[in-house]
Amino acid sequence: MKIKLIVLLIGFSFFGYSQKKVSKKTVILKPKTEFVSDLISKMTLDEKIGQLNLPTSGDITTGQANSSDVAKNIEDGKVGGLFNIKSVKKIKEVQKIAVEKSRLKIPLLFGMDVIHGYETTFPIPLGLSSTWDMDLIERSAQIAAQEASADGINWTFSPMVDISRDPRWGRVSEGSGEDPFLGSRIAEAMVKGYQQKDLSKNNTILSCVKHFALYGAPEAGRDYNTVDMSRIRMYNDYFPPYKAAIDAGVGSVMASFNEVDGIPATGNKWLMTNVLRNQWGFKGFVVTDYTGINEMVDHGMGDLQTVSALAMNAGIEMDMVGEGFLKTLKKSVDEKKVSIEQIDNAVRLILNAKYDLGLFHDPYKYCDENRAKTEIFTKSNxxxxxxxxxxxxxxxxxxxxxxxxxxxxxxxxxxxxxxxxxxxxxxxxxxxxxxxxxxxxxxxxxxxxxxxxxxxxxxxxxxxxxxxxxxxxxxxxxxxxxxxxxxxxxxxxxxxxxxxxxxxxxxxxxxxxxxxxxxxxxxxxxxxxxxxxxxxxxxxxxxxxxxxxxxxxxxxxxxxxxxxxxxxxxxxxxxxxxxxxxxFGDVNPSGKLTATFPRSVGQVPIYYNQKNTGRPLMNKEGKFEKFRSNFIDERNEPLYPFGFGLSYTNFKYDKVEISAVKMKADEKLKISVEVENTGDYNGKEVIQLYIRDLVGSVTRPVKELKGFQKIAVNKGEKQKVTFEIGIEDLKFYNADLQFIAELGTFEVFVGTDSNTENKVVFELIK
Incomplete structure (x- = not known):
């Protein structure tokens, strides 16, 4: 086995496993798989279950870390991580208990809801999404990670990527709006911003995509309420941003409160194992939301032992706050309701994350008080x-x-x-x-x-x-x-x-x-x-x-x-x-809505990528027509459509051009349009591309966002914007949940918002 050398600035003599001290400044650790396996082999069942426990710290006050109940549990090996504790000094005190007083000296994860910034706070996520600028969104997450890591935090419960089409639901503020394509791009940008594809750095933190899954579609828009939808809608409209985060390498996933197909997400094996692990290949760990396991009791799924076993067998690795795992898993193992292999797998995934974060190499990696003094809420941030x-x-x-x-x-x-x-x-x-x-x-x-x-x-x-x-x-x-x-x-x-x-x-x-x-x-x-x-x-x-x-x-x-x-x-x-x-015009507004604004709450849920009925709304002037799918007491169009946003200047779009009117599966089309700033101010415009599949084996939306570019155009100038369309842009999940593109005719729209009628037509052929 090849041995990996890791050079530390400080040597740590208190690790008692899988390492050999070479000098005061050098530590040799085995590769992750072997290191973690060796550590698990040394753990008692109680210590294993302890790694699955994530209590809240109650923000332990400085000087009281050693006397708190949480501290006693850490010393006894009954805690895998903490959240809601802030400041390097406090975190260092608590980490010291874990790595100096517990038997196996396993460092803790420290999490926090770093949702849209740390002390330097950015717009709420719905606002950030309205920039339509992935570089800016990624940068906001990068700064948040820099500041949080400087203050001892190594794990954030973000991004929240739940698609929502119901503004009655308050947490629409915490997501990126109604569209799965845009939501997926934002999910990727946020994960990249937090993790930077290198968790070994001390200015990156572990990301956690949430809430898996479908949390943004509760009945009546009432938080925590029942969610019930078809699988085809899940895969086409609600799953894409979660999968995009997985594909971007997100390190952890948080389960949602709602049920999916009649089983709460926290105990849903189809969701947590079949979809997340088997279909999408997720390699990180899954944490519950706050008391998510305990709440399955009120869902009617059984007592605490029953629902804790349900969660573990479904594919949950870490229990936030509820202590269902801590209190019942040992009994469930004895009664053969949970296997030791399932617990070992959960422990392995959590220890893997700690290894990737460099906590076994240096448990105080995030505890540099100089960083805390110089990198948080800075003038530049x-x-x-x-x-x-x-x-x-x-x-x-x-x-x-x-x-x-x-x-x-x-x-x-x-x-x-x-x-x-x-x-x-x-x-x-x-x-x-x-x-x-x-x-x-x-x-x-x-x-x-x-x-x-x-x-x-x-x-x-x-x-x-x-x-x-x-x-x-x-x-x-x-x-x-x-x-x-x-x-x-x-x-x-x-x-x-x-x-x-x-x-x-x-x-x-x-x-x-x-x-x-x-x-x-x-x-x-x-x-x-x-x-x-x-x-x-x-x-x-x-x-x-x-x-x-x-x-x-x-x-x-x-x-x-x-x-x-x-x-x-x-x-x-x-x-x-x-x-x-x-x-005052020092900045020309360029934000565009990522959620439709209704005329009336009675229109909700309302969203741009709806489907036609067999009696579609034909009247474009808002007038009532009998025996059409419309309202008798309200206009049917929204007040402000998805993608809408004005500027102090004006942008004129020429007609859309297309490189060919027929396309084969192995080919790509170029879609282009010229945009001219005809007003009196320099400005930025979000050019939006939508596609409509005119005939499908299942009904298709009237439009779907498939591309966007935010460009700066000076007054009096014109820019040509080009998009490339390939077979992946035409795919969808059919009735058999196969991700396919079907031959036929497509319309491509390019314009300033989802209402644009500036279009071209092409055909996908064999």
Whole structure:
């Protein structure tokens, strides 16, 4: 057997397995397979089960690591990793217990929800996806990994790639929208950003794709609710981003809360073994979501021992928080309900990850206090976050070129989100220092310069209902509810509006009004803010709506009455600067929607790549026709379609050109279009390519995104954009779940959003 030499800066004499000390600075470790096998052979059953246990730390306070209950379990070999512990000093103390006090001295994994940045926070994932820029998205994950690893973290529970077509579901904010093709590209970019294909580096961390599977399609949009769909929809519409993450080399997978085919995902062997392992070839380990095993009891799958065995036999390797494995697996082995081979395999996969991360070579690899002081929330990282966030903003309306604002005169900034720095990072921003986030008020004042006067009034609370506001501003994201009456707040707002040239209304959702366990039945802006907005419009002053949201909202009234709407999502720790950069035109908005905005919640679920019925909607003007698949009380088209987003400039598309009208399976076609900037500003445009398969053995969507390019075009200039289409772009899963392309006619559309009719036709032949 070839022996692998690994040179360390520091030698560790406390490892008692599979190594031979050569000098104080050199350690010899066997190759991974042999090393891990040797270690498993030395482990007791209790120690093996302990590696499968992932408790939360409760964020052990400095100096108390040795006296906590978690510390005792670590010393006894009953913990494989911890999460929700922050800072190098704390992590180093806890790791020291594992590698110096436990019998086999196995280092711990340290995980955290590093979802869209660490202390330097980027836009929420739905916002990041709206950049349509894979390099920027990868870079955001790379910076997040750099900062998290500098603070002791070596594992993130990201990316979340669940496809969702229902904005009632709060966690739509945490994903990349409704499209499997775009979602797959983002999944790849995020995994690459976190792991950089080299986990041996100290500035990369293990990625975890979640939630496997179908979590984004719960009935009624209610979080944790039942999911039920056909296999053909799973494979064509919901599975692709998970598989893309697997193909990109993601190191771990998190199981979802929902059931799949009547069996909770956490105990679903078809999902975790047949699909994930056998079909897709996943080599990493699977962790449950928070208490996912225990929750199968309430699903009606049996007692804790039964569901723990179910999870283990299904292909789950690590139990987050619930301790079902810790408390019951030994008994299940004795009763032959779980095999020791299954447990050994689970332990092997977890130890493999620790080896790949270099923790056996240096358990303190992520515990460099100098890095913690110099690589977190740096000026350069914040500058990149500011630039990336500006690319995520979506201009929804801009009548008479009201935007960009001039850096002169007086601006009235009004609304409960105007001076709300705690909310700028959005949901799932657990490491963010909210005190250092930049509010819109701060950003607007600084970017406006000395020739512009900015006046501020809150105008209203988030909502009239104080209890509702409290639910929507949890985890320290308070809006500092104003005790004045609604009339008093409005009077102050109208007074400064009267003194101003233009009104910027900062309205919408608070950070925790979307996110986990934040499902909504009403997708409108809360009523108190809608009333404020109407009062501001009645002043006759021009109004710009700066919209904060973590999901598509119903904005029919706002779209009809407000001259300019800029959707900012939650843009991260530098949000105030990024939004101001766009409002004043220092950055031309280029974001495009990755989720359809409905006209009414009654249209939900609504998405661009729908299928025709046998009685398709023929009327394009929104008029009702009897005996068609339409609504009797609402128009059928969305308010804003998938891929939509305006610019301060205008882009003109020439007709699409195609290199040939027939294609064989071993050939490729070139699709090209010229795009001209006919406006007055330099700008960026996302060129989108969609394909329609006109006839199939199963029904096919009216359009499917199959390509996109984001380009910069200076005013007055024209660029030619070329796409290449091959047989893989035409494949889909048929009724037998075979991934095939069928001969026949295809339409190719290229344009500015999913509504484009700029198309060519070709035929796939033998």
């Amino acid at each position: 914040r500058a990149e976050a500011r630039a990336i966030a500006a690319q995520s903003l979506v201009l929804l309306k801009n009548n008479k070129q009201l935007l960009p604002l001039k850096k002169s005169g007086t601006i009235a900034l009004i609304g409960p989100l105007a001076d709300a720095k705690e909310n700028m990072a959005g949901t799932w921003s657990v490491a963010t220092n909210m005190e250092k986030s930049i509010s819109l008020l701060t950003g607007l004042k600084e970017v406006a310069g000395t020739n512009t006067k900015v006046l501020y009034a809150k105008g209203s609370n988030l909502d009239y209902d104080a209890a509702f506001e409290e639910r929507a501003t949890m985890f320290g994201k308070t809006l500092h509810r104003d005790s004045r009456t609604s009339a008093e707040l409005l009077a102050e707002a109208l007074q400064i509006a009267g003194e101003s040239d233009i009104i910027v209304a900062a309205l919408g959702e608070s950070a925790e009004l979307s996110g986990e366990s934040s499902s909504r039945t009403n997708l409108e802006i809360p009523q108190a803010q809608r009333d404020l907005l109407q009062a501001l419009l009645k002043t006759g002053k021009p109004v710009v709506l700066v919209l904060f949201t973590g999901r598509p909202l119903v904005l029919v009234q706002e779209n009809e009455t407000v001259p300019a709407i800029l959707n900012t999502w939650f843009a991260g720790s530098e949000a105030g600067y990024s939004i101001a950069d766009v409002l």
